[in-house]
Amino acid sequence: MKIEDRKYAHPEVLVSTDWAADHLKDEGIRIIESNEDQLLYSSGHIPGAVHVDWTKDLNDQVIRDYLNKDSFKKLMSRIGVSNTTTVIFYGDKNNWWACYAYWVFKLFGHVKAKVMDGGRLKWEIEKRELTRDVPTYPETKYKAKERDDKTIRAFRVDVLKHISAGKKLVDVRSPEEYSGERLHMPNYPNEGALRGGHIPGAKSIPWAKAINPDDGTFKTADELKQIYEKENNLNSKDNVIAYCRIGERSSHTWFVLKNLLGYDHVRNYDGSWTEWGNLVGVPIEK
Amino acid sequence: MSNIPQKLSEFLETLSMFSDESQRINLLISYADKFKAVTEEIAQRPYSDENKVPFCESGAYVWVKKNTDGTLKFYFAVENPQGISAKALAAILDKTLSGEKPEAVFNLPDDLVYKIFGQGLSMGKNMGLTGMMQMIQRKSKALSM
Numbered sequence: 001m002k003i004e005d006r007k008y009a010h011p012e013v014l015v016s017t018d019w020a021a022d023h024l025k026d027e028g029i030r031i032i033e034s035n036e037d038q039l040l041y042s043s044g045h046i047p048g049a050v051h052v053d054w055t056k057d058l059n060d061q062v063i064r065d066y067l068n069k070d071s072f073k074k075l076m077s078r079i080g081v082s083n084t085t086t087v088i089f090y091g092d093k094n095n096w097w098a099c100y101a102y103w104v105f106k107l108f109g110h111v112k113a114k115v116m117d118g119g120r121l122k123w124e125i126e127k128r129e130l131t132r133d134v135p136t137y138p139e140t141k142y143k144a145k146e147r148d149d150k151t152i153r154a155f156r157v158d159v160l161k162h163i164s165a166g167k168k169l170v171d172v173r174s175p176e177e178y179s180g181e182r183l184h185m186p187n188y189p190n191e192g193a194l195r196g197g198h199i200p201g202a203k204s205i206p207w208a209k210a211i212n213p214d215d216g217t218f219k220t221a222d223e224l225k226q227i228y229e230k231e232n233n234l235n236s237k238d239n240v241i242a243y244c245r246i247g248e249r250s251s252h253t254w255f256v257l258k259n260l261l262g263y264d265h266v267r268n269y270d271g272s273w274t275e276w277g278n279l280v281g282v283p284i285e286k
Numbered sequence: 287m288s289n290i291p292q293k294l295s296e297f298l299e300t301l302s303m304f305s306d307e308s309q310r311i312n313l314l315i316s317y318a319d320k321f322k323a324v325t326e327e328i329a330q331r332p333y334s335d336e337n338k339v340p341f342c343e344s345g346a347y348v349w350v351k352k353n354t355d356g357t358l359k360f361y362f363a364v365e366n367p368q369g370i371s372a373k374a375l376a377a378i379l380d381k382t383l384s385g386e387k388p389e390a391v392f393n394l395p396d397d398l399v400y401k402i403f404g405q406g407l408s409m410g411k412n413m414g415l416t417g418m419m420q421m422i423q424r425k426s427k428a429l430s431m
Contacts, residue, residue: 036410037369037408037411038408039311039314039318039370039374040368043315043318055406055408056406120368124367124368
């Protein structure tokens with residue numbers, strides 16, 4: 001089904017692979033690949049696409065935090081993005097890392113950002129062109145804003161207040177992590193959480209439920225409403241915090257709730273379980 | 287690198303000469319390009335779970351055969367087309383460890399995946415690739431008995 005027929009609240013945040021293929025050389029468009037696998041971009045990427053590495057480019061290399069205003073400005077300049085460039089994210093793992101990069105860009109208020117529906121998987125299934133030529137673009141003079149840590153990002157103190165106020169949380173990890181049976185997601189070993197379980201009151205809605213596994217595209221708004229609203233009692237007026245293990249899977253769910261279902265008040269708690277499961281004295285449910 | 291077989295040791299030495307990460311990545315990709323999946327003479331689909339690498343999202347499978355001279359030959363399959371790191375590791379292990387005796391393989395150090403792929407490896411990838419290493423070591427040990 002076409003993106004415009006899926007009844008999303010903000011269909012303009014998605015582009016199809018057809019659209020991307022038709023706009024590869026457009027001035028004002030920058031395609032950005034962001035993956036888990038460090039070799040994938042270099043092994044072949046969409047012609048003209050630049051690479052943004054989630055560990056090296058988006059995170060501070062010393063403290064546990066995202067890059068700052070100055071680093072963001074340098075990143076944007078390096079990949080040839082100006083304040084008016086429309087960035088189109090895509091990547092592996094059903095756009096998991098693409099949505100993460102999208103969310104980080106939004107922390108800095110970059111307005112023109114979209115995600116290519118289906119990501120790398122759909123592009124490959126359709127046997128579209130991949131290249132190993134790494135493009136270079138003229139450096140830009142990007143005017144970066146200060147990172148906004150209040151609107152779409154939540155910290156542990158926010159989560160504690162959120163719980164006290166009885167507001168809604170979404171735990172997007174696997175059911176085994178949610179129940180406390182595992183301290184990490186399947187296939188991902190322990191990342192140091194001393195306690196298992198979930199934040200009290202959180203609903204368990206694994207992130208990948210929002211995806212059609214065959215081609216990596218997002219499910220329709222009706223299908224998403226069935227999952228988030230009918231089965232789990234969320235509402236677009238709710239104030240919601242999503243979390244996972246380190247805030248990457250939950251940025252995917254944040255993208256879905258914010259953009260596809262139109263939730264105005266949704267934040268991503270990137271400290272997530274690697275912080276909460278190690279905090280002394282915070283409440284945990286199993 | 288005293289307990290690392292010569293070919294693997296030479297490969298690691300070559301890799302360590304690349305201070306630039308993109309060169310290092312290109313070398314690994316050149317191995318992935320050379321990857322040849324197991325032939326039907328050795329294994330047929332559907333592959334057995336006994337050969338499936340646990341924790342590997344790239345759908346990697348491993349077979350180890352003993353040659354008449356007591357050395358080993360390794361075979362791999364990587365079912366996920368995006369499993370480029372798994373293909374690179376499979377090709378490296380085949381090129382550098384096939385022809386070795388079992389004890390040379392099961393005594394390999396634990397940090398080989400880190401040595402090859404470096405710090406940029408995510409937790410998930412690390413688990414899958416380490417799973418491949420551990421499986422060839424387990425199967426080599428079994429063949430030494």
